[in-house]
Amino acid sequence: MPAFVIVGGGLAAASAAEELRAQGLDGAVTVIAGESHEPYIRPPLSKEVLLGTAEADTAFVHERGWYPEHDIELLTADAATRLDPPGRTVELASGRTISYDELLLATGARARRLEVPGADLPGVHVLRTLEDSEALREALRDGGKRVVTIGGGWIGLEVTAAAATYGNDVTVVMRGEIALASALGDDLGRFFQSRHEAHGVRFVTGANATRLTGEDRVTGVDTDTGEHLAADVVVVGIGAIPNTRLAEEAALDVDDGVLADAALRTSDEHIRAAGDVANAWHPVLERRLRSEHWANAIEQGKAAARSLLGQDVSYDEVPYFYTDQYDIGMEYAGYFPLARDADVLYRGDRESGEFIAFWLRNDAVVAGMNVNVWDVNDDIKELVRSGRRIDRARLADPDVALGDV
Numbered sequence: 001m002p003a004f005v006i007v008g009g010g011l012a013a014a015s016a017a018e019e020l021r022a023q024g025l026d027g028a029v030t031v032i033a034g035e036s037h038e039p040y041i042r043p044p045l046s047k048e049v050l051l052g053t054a055e056a057d058t059a060f061v062h063e064r065g066w067y068p069e070h071d072i073e074l075l076t077a078d079a080a081t082r083l084d085p086p087g088r089t090v091e092l093a094s095g096r097t098i099s100y101d102e103l104l105l106a107t108g109a110r111a112r113r114l115e116v117p118g119a120d121l122p123g124v125h126v127l128r129t130l131e132d133s134e135a136l137r138e139a140l141r142d143g144g145k146r147v148v149t150i151g152g153g154w155i156g157l158e159v160t161a162a163a164a165t166y167g168n169d170v171t172v173v174m175r176g177e178i179a180l181a182s183a184l185g186d187d188l189g190r191f192f193q194s195r196h197e198a199h200g201v202r203f204v205t206g207a208n209a210t211r212l213t214g215e216d217r218v219t220g221v222d223t224d225t226g227e228h229l230a231a232d233v234v235v236v237g238i239g240a241i242p243n244t245r246l247a248e249e250a251a252l253d254v255d256d257g258v259l260a261d262a263a264l265r266t267s268d269e270h271i272r273a274a275g276d277v278a279n280a281w282h283p284v285l286e287r288r289l290r291s292e293h294w295a296n297a298i299e300q301g302k303a304a305a306r307s308l309l310g311q312d313v314s315y316d317e318v319p320y321f322y323t324d325q326y327d328i329g330m331e332y333a334g335y336f337p338l339a340r341d342a343d344v345l346y347r348g349d350r351e352s353g354e355f356i357a358f359w360l361r362n363d364a365v366v367a368g369m370n371v372n373v374w375d376v377n378d379d380i381k382e383l384v385r386s387g388r389r390i391d392r393a394r395l396a397d398p399d400v401a402l403g404d405v
């Protein structure tokens with residue numbers, strides 16, 4: 001019976017393990033997890049867990065006992081340190097060596113750190129793990145602090161929303177001129193930024209942090225625009241770096257993630273990749289895509305499991321993600337590389353805070369985002385997936401059901 005090994009204890013790993021069993025696999029499954037926890041999901045770490053409205057243990061993917069009940073060996077706090085594709089073995093930090101027939105790399109990503117003087121001072125936070133979220137919650141929850149968020153992307157803004165909600169005085173320092181503009185375009189970026197400004201958040205735009213000041217702990221941030229911002233807490237949210245070291249050292253093809261085909265097969269036929277670490281060929285987009293999102297970790301993890309079992313897989317999911325900031329809940333489904341520079345059409349009034357935005361190319365919907373409008377994301381995904389030309393007037397008309405556009 002072939003042995004299956006999954007390296008990485010995040011959501012993609014957990015989904016793959018679950019799918020292997022759901023597909024009826026009886027043989028050995030081992031999950032090698034570098035963190036000391038069972039696999040957990042990260043979205044609540046910048047939302048409910050950070051805000052203290054949910055306990056950390058609600059983030060675990062499976063209930064306690066699920067792994068032994070499904071005869072899956074879960075090794076926590078024991079990272080894989082070396083992968084030997086010709087010998088089909090993995091070495092672990094504990095010194096153990098495990099043999100495999102088929103292996104999944106789901107090592108995810110880590111928070112990018114600032115590389116400026118003072119970046120290691122106490123009081124400077126990143127947010128990737130449960131421990132990061134708990135430490136940040138401790139730092140923010142009493143309010144009344146001067147908080148500087150470096151980075152105006154999704155995680156930076158979710159942390160900013162939590163920090164402001166706790167009653168802290170928050171400034172965002174960011175490179176671009178408008179928050180989220182590179183993801184959503186200027187108008188929708190302004191929509192999000194204005195919601196933060198309404199909560200008293202200040203934005204320092206077109207600026208890079210050049211130095212974090214302080215001796216025993218951080219006291220401020222210097223920028224290349226000449227500002228000095230006093231700070232009690234600094235949060236660095238400048239993106240994530242895929243964990244590719246194992247793959248690189250094993251001479252797999254790597255380029256902004258582990259390269260994989262549409263079946264999620266890497267340059268070694270017995271190794272698949274899924275989740276944040278995978279830069280996989282997308283058959284609809286006809287290009288590689290590394291999607292750092294929750295839904296991708298779930299679906300790609302499952303697809304990789306089926307591929308490991310020898311099933312015919314062509315992973316072509318429409319990318320999906322969501323965010324919650326203050327009273328804004330939004331879901332986005334679509335091909336974000338195609339949405340850049342596409343026309344934007346609105347259904348509903350942006351100012352009301354309840355609307356859907358569609359990105360169109362040649363009258364086909366390439367992406368859609370519902371903001372405080374619910375139960376429409378499946379229809380949006382279907383519009384994107386179909387690639388069909390639509391009538392713009394009907395798409396904009398809230399009285400026409402999306403399925404009938």
Ligand code: FAD
Nearest residue numbers: 008010011012034042043080108109275276292293294321
């Ligand atoms: P990861 O979650 O990074 O898990 C990989 C695991 O592998 C880690 O535990 C790592 O320690 C382990 N590992 C690495 N190397 C080794 C090794 N050598 N040996 C063993 N283990 C190893 N997405 C959304 O769509 N919506 C959101 O609202 C959202 N919010 C987020 C909020 C935060 C704070 C963060 C950090 C991410 C958020 N995301 C969100 C992104 C989403 O969480 C990721 O896309 C998802 O976690 C990817 O899962 P993964 O399993 O591929 O990787």
